Every structure is written in structure tokens, then in C-alpha cells.
Amino acid sequence: MSKIIVVTSGKGGVGKTTTSAAISAGLAKRGHKTVVIDFDVGLRNLDMIMGCERRVVFDFINVIQGDAKLKQALIRDKRLDNLAVLPTSQTRDKDALTQEGVEAVLNELKEEFDYIICDSPAGIERGALMAMYYADEAIVVTNPEVSSVRDSDRVLGLLQSKTHRAEEEGAEPIKAQVLITRHDQARIDKGEMMTVEDVLEILAVPLLGIIPESPAVLRASNMGVPVVLDDPSAAASAYEDAVARLVGEQVEMKIGGERRPGLISRLFGRTA
Amino acid sequence: MPSNDTKDRGARAAADIRPFQIRGRFFTAVSLRPESEQQDESFFEALDDQLRQTPQFFANAPLILDLEQVPGLNGTEVLRRMVETLKQRNLAPFGVQNASGEQVRAASDLGLINITTGQDAPLKAERRQKAIKAVRQTPAKTKTITLPVRSGQTVIADEGDLIVIGPVSSGAELIAAGNIHVYGPLRGRAMAGAHGDETARVFCTRLEAELLAIAGLYRTSESLAPEYGLQNVQAFLKNERLCVETLG
Ligand SMILES: Nc1ncnc2c1ncn2[C@@H]1O[C@H](COP(=O)(O)OP(=O)(O)OP(=O)(O)O)[C@@H](O)[C@H]1O
Ligand SMILES: [Mg+2]
Numbered sequence: 298m299s300k301i302i303v304v305t306s307g308k309g310g311v312g313k314t315t316t317s318a319a320i321s322a323g324l325a326k327r328g329h330k331t332v333v334i335d336f337d338v339g340l341r342n343l344d345m346i347m348g349c350e351r352r353v354v355f356d357f358i359n360v361i362q363g364d365a366k367l368k369q370a371l372i373r374d375k376r377l378d379n380l381a382v383l384p385t386s387q388t389r390d391k392d393a394l395t396q397e398g399v400e401a402v403l404n405e406l407k408e409e410f411d412y413i414i415c416d417s418p419a420g421i422e423r424g425a426l427m428a429m430y431y432a433d434e435a436i437v438v439t440n441p442e443v444s445s446v447r448d449s450d451r452v453l454g455l456l457q458s459k460t461h462r463a464e465e466e467g468a469e470p471i472k473a474q475v476l477i478t479r480h481d482q483a484r485i486d487k488g489e490m491m492t493v494e495d496v497l498e499i500l501a502v503p504l505l506g507i508i509p510e511s512p513a514v515l516r517a518s519n520m521g522v523p524v525v526l527d528d529p530s531a532a533a534s535a536y537e538d539a540v541a542r543l544v545g546e547q548v549e550m551k552i553g554g555e556r557r558p559g560l561i562s563r564l565f566g567r568t569a
Numbered sequence: 570m571p572s573n574d575t576k577d578r579g580a581r582a583a584a585d586i587r588p589f590q591i592r593g594r595f596f597t598a599v600s601l602r603p604e605s606e607q608q609d610e611s612f613f614e615a616l617d618d619q620l621r622q623t624p625q626f627f628a629n630a631p632l633i634l635d636l637e638q639v640p641g642l643n644g645t646e647v648l649r650r651m652v653e654t655l656k657q658r659n660l661a662p663f664g665v666q667n668a669s670g671e672q673v674r675a676a677s678d679l680g681l682i683n684i685t686t687g688q689d690a691p692l693k694a695e696r697r698q699k700a701i702k703a704v705r706q707t708p709a710k711t712k713t714i715t716l717p718v719r720s721g722q723t724v725i726a727d728e729g730d731l732i733v734i735g736p737v738s739s740g741a742e743l744i745a746a747g748n749i750h751v752y753g754p755l756r757g758r759a760m761a762g763a764h765g766d767e768t769a770r771v772f773c774t775r776l777e778a779e780l781l782a783i784a785g786l787y788r789t790s791e792s793l794a795p796e797y798g799l800q801n802v803q804a805f806l807k808n809e810r811l812c813v814e815t816l817g
Contacts, residue, residue: 421721447720450738454719499756501717501736 299407302414302543303432305456307448309419311440312478315514315524316536317416318346320436322523323540325380329411332371334402335385336428337418338393344384347374348521358386361398367405376526381410391424403431421455431461435473436505436543441480441491446499449475453502474505476539481510482552493552506539507552508532590809592785600666601655602635606642608651620658632660633684634676637667645675652679711747718743718757731761739779748772758782761804771804776813786811 304317314337321333334357335343344350349372355365360383367383374380383402386393406413417428429435435456439449453473462468477496484490497504513530517523524533525540538548603612632655636642642651655662664682665672673683712726714733720740724731731745734752741757743749748770749761755773762769762784769783776797780789781804788811801816 447738447740450720451740453717454722454741457716457719458722499736499738 299411299413300434301403301407301432302412302434302436303417303429304414304436304438305417305425305429305452306419306438306445307421307425307452308440308445311438311445312508312514313419313438314342314346314416315518316436316438316476316478316508317343317414318518318523319525319533319536320540320543321412321414322374322377322380323525323537324412324414324544325374325377326525327540327544328379329544330379330409331412331414332381332383332406332410333414333416334383334406335416336394336424337416338385338389338391338424339387340418341385341387343416344372344382345521346518347372347382347523349374349382349384350521353384356384356386357402358389358393360402361393361395367402391418391422391427394424394427396427396430399427400431421451425452426455426459429456429460429471432456432471433462434543435471437473437475437500437502439475439477439496439500441477441485441493441496443491446491446496450500453500474503474543475500476505476508478508479510480507480552504550505542506535507550508535508539509552590786598631598633598663599660600633600635601660601662602638603642604638606639608642608647613654616658630660632662633664633666634662634681635666636669636672640669640672643669643671643675645678648672648675648681649679652681712745717753720757739777745769760787762806767806769805772802772816774801775799776802781811781813783811788813 304313304320306313317333321331324331333343333347335341337343338358341350344353352372355370357370359365360367360370370383372382372384374382403413415428415432418424437449437452439445456471456473457463460471462471475496477493480493481490485492493504493507509531511530511532513527513532514524517527520527524530525536527533535551538551541548605612634651642648652662662681664684665676666684668676668683676683710726710729712724712729712731714724714731715735717735718724718733718737718741720738723742723744724733726745726747728746730747730750731743732750732752733743736753737743737751737755737757737759739756743751743757743759744763745761746764747761747766749759749772751759751773753773754775754777756777756779758780759771759773759778760780760782761771765784767784771781771783776793777799778790778793780787781793783804783806786806786809793813797813797815802813803816804811804813806812
């Protein structure tokens, strides 16, 4: 059974595309057949972070509109056999995403892939709603600051009300988990950012992982390499841990690469 | 038990005379949406039919004329005839909605206001039933929510109490005709007694609310004394004041 996972946030620039790239590469590395779709129509970004922007011929919108076959638009990753990217269009807008079109593409992808990762645009408009509509699970990307958390909360409400699983009688609700990114312990200690506990207290959903603020992220994306395929870094191993949890493994929660046993037992107490 | 009768700044300045009070009001209005520009016999026959079916629902009901489907229905005289016919039927038209510029002008000549906010709720058959039952004094209906209420969501208990088991986020809104009970932190807005019931109360196991209101009298987080924050509290009206009290 394949799983559709949306990576969403409400607020822009919090790390959705970085996360989509890292999680999909991490899943593929573990042997899962994975495809990552760019739903941010008009602001093509994912293919750059995945390092395949010069191989884009056809895109997601071409497939939805019947101008290209899915096989023509899928870009197979050169580093990992199991990984493919479905890029989006830079010239169209989000109205080109139709519910029927999205459903048809997802159904076709389900025949080949174990995991379908949907990189959502920011906001709560059509593009974001389309990216989440057919999801089975959600990764809500949040930075530890008030406006990001508030937007994530809003998105959690939409996941619970404006999706296929919400509308379908008797369906399990979407399983949503929060991924805290750009975590910066120094700024938290200075009181400039929220603590992990405060974030979880408000969002009241399980924690998938904590990704530290790290220059490795920017460097990797400038080179078009998902951070988990680049040289080892604290951010890369935090993403690897998040992937392990996503597939159901129990991995201890670390902050900034360090173990924090006190916090961890408390977090698991809350999210188990 | 400390009873909290903090005065707001305005009241303190005015010492003991207070010329007026401002209250927020929520109420339900009926909207009538003509779908043909022909206001002939058959239109009023159909209207009378509807009124006969559900008399209590419409008796003296505040009514909005929704003109979206009838842009051609304009001119003060045409509108006046419409308004008068509605008043004869014990309806209380007070505003227009989705009106063109010309319609807005004609409406304001007749003392009708132009309404640009608000949400439509369909008048379902079962809803009409409920409205009639309410008059026959069936117990008010309680609405129970067992999921977190998130920022941007509104939960309305139109006829009775609202119970939320779980957190209510900042930016979320709870509205109830009766009491509001929150078993969890209340960080959003809670408006009890939304139809004017001054005996309604708000209860929560942790008060971090942005706004509390009862029958339209409200206090915002700024004027909710911090000592009640993070505590098990109730809010109620006493002598026209919104009081907050910790629960033992
Ligand atoms: N853990 C991190 N450490 C440092 N920088 C990061 C981290 N995560 C993301 N960034 C940087 O933040 C910026 C925004 O990231 P990204 O494009 O992934 O966000 P997004 O949520 O997809 O944005 P948009 O809403 O525009 O789609 C990028 O410059 C990225 O390199
Ligand atoms: Mg992005």
C-alpha cells in the first residue's frame, strides 16, 4: 500500500521544500520507492534543490492537462534508483491544479511508488489545499516562533476538515506530525525563540523530529543535493532520524545533535 | 473565593455615571433571496406558503433582502413595494445584501442598510423543525467537540451549550447560545450567551483566552487579570460586569 504524505506549513520559507527533498531522499536511501511532487505551481523550486532543474522537459501541469504522459514528466534521480521527481510548471498558476487531475496523477503514481511526497506551497489557498487533499499523512513543518506555530495550527485545522479523509464518511483522519526545523538552541536560551515543549503544547500533535539550524542545509541546496545525500551534518542526521520515525521506528529525540535525556522522556510521554 | 469585579478604565474615569454601554451582538437574520425579477402574485403566494409552514421561524424575524439574483430589481418605488409587502407579513426587513450601487442607494432611501459581512447558513428542513420545537421548550441542544479547535476555526452551538474536550487555539472562536465548557487550555475567543442569555457562563480548565464574552459584554486578554491565567476558572455576568473567578 503506498502512502501519500504532504509536507505543509501555512507560513512560507520555513523549510518545506528542504524537508520534502531530504525526506524523499532518505526514504529512497532506505530502499523505498519514492516520488516527490512539487505543488508550488509558478515557483518551481524542488527540482533545483533536487539538482535536476536542467532535465525538466514536461511537468506536473502538462500531465494534468493531458499534454504529456506521466512517464515523460517523471525525472529519475541519478544518485538513487528508487527516487523520482515530478517537477511543476514555472509559467502556469495554481488554478491549473484540478482536483480530478491531481487525483488521476496520484492514482497512477501509486502503482509504482511506496511513498508519494507532496511539497506544498505556502499559504492556505488552492495550491496548498490541493497538495493536502488526498494525503494519508502530513508533516507540518514549523519554525519555533509564534507566527509559524500559529500558521501550523491553522493548517492542522484544514487537514482535519478540508481533505478527502475528512470528508469521507468513516475514514481515518490524516495522521499529522510536526517537524520543527531551523531549531537554534542558542536563540531559544536567549528567549528569542520558542522551546520545543511550547510548540508541542500548542499544536498538540506528535513530534516527528527536530532539525537544527545548519549552514549545511544552504550549502547542500546550492549544490542541488538533498541534505541527507551530502556530507554528514547535524541537519542530515536529524532528517535521517525523522525518516526512521516516519517508517515507524523508535528513535530517540536529539536536539542539535546532542542527546537530552530529560527532555526526551518528557516528549515521549506527551506524544506516545 | 475571590470575586473579580475589576473596572475597566473607561468606567473608572466616569466614576458613577455611565451614559451608555456598548455591547457586541450576534443574532441570526433570515435572508430572502428573490430569484426572479418578476414580483407578481405567484412570488407572494410562494412566500405565504413558506410562512404558513414555519410561522415561528419567521415571526418578526430580522430579514435581509439578498439581491444577488435580481440586479434589475431597483428603483426606490419597486423596493418600497417589496418592503411594505414583507412588513405586512410580520417580517422585519432591515438591510440588503449583494446589492448593486443603484440598489444600495434605493435601499438607503428606505432606511435599509447595506450588509457586506456575515455568512449564510442553509435553512434546512430539519432546522426549521428544530426552530419550532425550541418554542415548545424542548431541552436545549448541547454540542460536544472532542478534537482540538484550531486557529481559524469557528465552532457554533446555535441552540445550547458547547463543550470542547481539548485545546482551543489562539485565533479560534467558540460561540454558543448557552454555556461554554472547555476541558483544556482556552487560548482563542469564547462567546457564550450569544443570543443574549445573561445567565450563560464560560468555564475552562486553563484560561489564556484572547477574548471572553457573555451576552455581548466582553473582556480581552489585556483586561483579563493575569492572576487568573493558567487556572481553572469560570466567567459570568454580575451587575452588568463580566467577572472571572477561579474554581476551587
Ligand atoms: N535547517 C535549516 N538550517 C538553515 N537554513 C535552512 C534550514 N531549513 C531551511 N533553510 C533555509 O530556509 C530557506 C527556505 O527553505 P525552503 O525553501 O525549504 O522553505 P519552504 O517552506 O519550501 O519555502 P516556500 O514557502 O517559499 O516554499 C532556504 O534558504 C533554506 O536553505
Ligand atoms: Mg517550497
